[in-house]
Amino acid sequence: MRALKCLATSSNKFLTQCYNFVFIRKSSHFKYYPDGITSDKGKSLKMNMFQAINSAMDITLNKDPSAVVFGEDVAFGGVFRCTLDLQKKYGKDRVFNTPLCEQGIVGFGIGLANVGATAIAEIQFADYILPAFDQIVNEAAKCRYRSGNQFHCGSLTIRAPCGAVGHGGLYHSQSPEAFFAHAPGLKVVVPRGAAKAKGLLASCIKDNDPCIFLEPKVLYRSAVEDVPVDEYLLPLGKADIVLEGDAVTLIGWGTQIHVLRETAEIAKKTMNVNCEVIDLVSILPWDVDTVSKSVKKTGRVVIAHEAPLTCGFGAELAATIQEECFLHLEAPVQRVTGFDTPFPCIFEPFYIPTKWRCLEAVQAVLKY
């Protein structure tokens, strides 16, 4: 470890490159900022995000006899360990593998929910949710509406690991939230860490509408913090101000929140400005009030997400912000996002909206 630090601070170009190769590519593009949301929620334990998610499902299975957890490879604990030991605890009829077929998984889940069972479906990677797009958008989202509220699938929750992971390439890195944000009837939620994940997943499971819960997979092991042991619910549709400020509003969700917090730190250090960082939390429906209140205060906005720019959810935010806050805006809304390319493998460090790209956008809106 010390040797690596030496490498990192070395002025030798070759050694620096070695460090970059060995360390930066292996590590992530962010540092994790633990949440302090646990104080009023009873006894807590250190957990990472996959353990927190596991805990939410464990509590559900324990309390709700109709609840089932299913998907590809969930029986042995899941490829990301989120369902670890749940089959042992609750039996094969409640936690089980399905055939490898995403449209089947979601269709099956809608049917379970149609008759009132709590259905927690897992799609192994958000990249593979698209075979189920029809079931999600045409069926799950519209079920209540088209039947005049006679039938619904409100007890369905679809969990899927999403986002950049360092080396996921085209099909293990995607952030598909904007595709689903265009589908009335769905709720789309992205947690930024372990404690949020547990409370939000519990809310999604209990919510009366079909929810897509996108879990930034790079946080599964790296997001470690105090997480309440008992059940608790965090509100859907509400954004969090994770850092208060008055100069610029930085909006993101998932892993990007940590990037933005670091950006805010650097901005404070280098420019002595206070950025306000907002975790949107819910993509659909999203919290217009919290966002516009903040923008009316700061007059400047940077939106950052990993997904591509064009028609990314940042576009929806930007359009609404200009409509709601037109007279308060001091600079054009900036979007720092993935590029309009597929998510590349070896170029990932250049693709993602890094703290440096975010910082540059902060500088730009301040200078405008």
Place this chain on the structure above:
Amino acid sequence: MASRVISRGVKVSQRLLLPFSFRANVKSRVGALSQMSDLPMFPGAQSQWTEKLEFSIRENAIPTYRVTDRRGMVVDHLEEPQLKPETVKRMYYCMKLLNIMDHILYESQRQGRISFYMTNYGEEATHIGSAAALTDDDLVYGQYREAGVLVWRGFSLDEFMNQCYGNCEDGGKGRQMPIHYGSKRLNFVTISSPLATQIPQAVGAAYALKRSSDDKCVIVYFGEGAASEGDCHAAFNFAATLNCPVIFFCRNNGYAISTPSSEQYRGDGIAGRGPGYGIATVRVDGNDVFAVYNATKAARKYALENSKPVLLEAMTYRVGHHSTSDDSSAYRSVEEAQKWNETDYPISRLHNYMVSKGIWSVEEENKLTADIKKEVLSAFARAEKLPKPNWKEMFSDVYSEMPEHLMKQMKMMEEHLKKYKSEYPVDQFKILS
């Protein structure tokens, strides 16, 4: 579609372990071999060896089960279901009602009074025969050409008409196209247009019902065209591997809009696929209401007793056009459809059966036809007179509770209508008190 190329949360040290083949030496392998049976041991299938290179293809088609012949005469009396005359007459009544309602609503669409319609001509026996073999608690998922199931369960003529008109009495609040019926009361899940999506949903519902240990099964209807969708594959496979008490009921009527079944598949119909998924399968004469009844009844018993799926393929012929937006003479001869109408129509077959049993007369037939016509026309007139729902129903039920952004959009429309009321058909829509 999921690829498995990336490491999946497995620790690096585990991945670096040498595979077993490198660890066993030749001697121990020979020793182990001598103790084994000589059957194939591959986990993916249990089979025998063969030293003859042969491709497998099924040569004989699955036979079509029937109880009566085309004239409505029972072929093997041991197969005749011992139904009370009242039950047989009720079956007949339901088939006639469906047929007459179809005629009237088809014509009303031609006159522009409703926007769309799909008839059930030629397939009445598949609906009534199967519905009669279920209990009313069994959950139904349909495609769109199963209105007879609702008729059997007691969906009223008013309910049919209200849905087609999308008036303020429609349980679906006028949001879907005509014939997209649904009824919570009658355990008939609301129809949606995307084909085959209901099939894996029915499997999930069957799984949940099995777990809540109700004595209920699920039946799901679909056409032979829909069976080409990926969702059908998903459903068959999930139902088999997850042991779900679901009846897959395929209406094979020879056409998917203009596409003949010869362009839909090359195997032995849909029934031919069942055994490939490990699903008990039967093919029946779909124009024979008793064959459909017997098969569905046996399927229900099998599904519930074994907690397993059953596949039922009912062979029939789509006598009518695909829908009111389709003219079937563009791809098949009028004579072909006419032939089915005249020589093998399910209603005529049941009629002949009843006459041969001495439980039906010309007078009864005439009275029934006249009564049904009257009932249908008066329901039609009632539905036509009712206003459409309040336009604000456009915004409700998107979510269980209306979110703020939708309230805002509704408010915007309200303000807009205050100014531009005369430009919208507000008079036809109900005013909220």
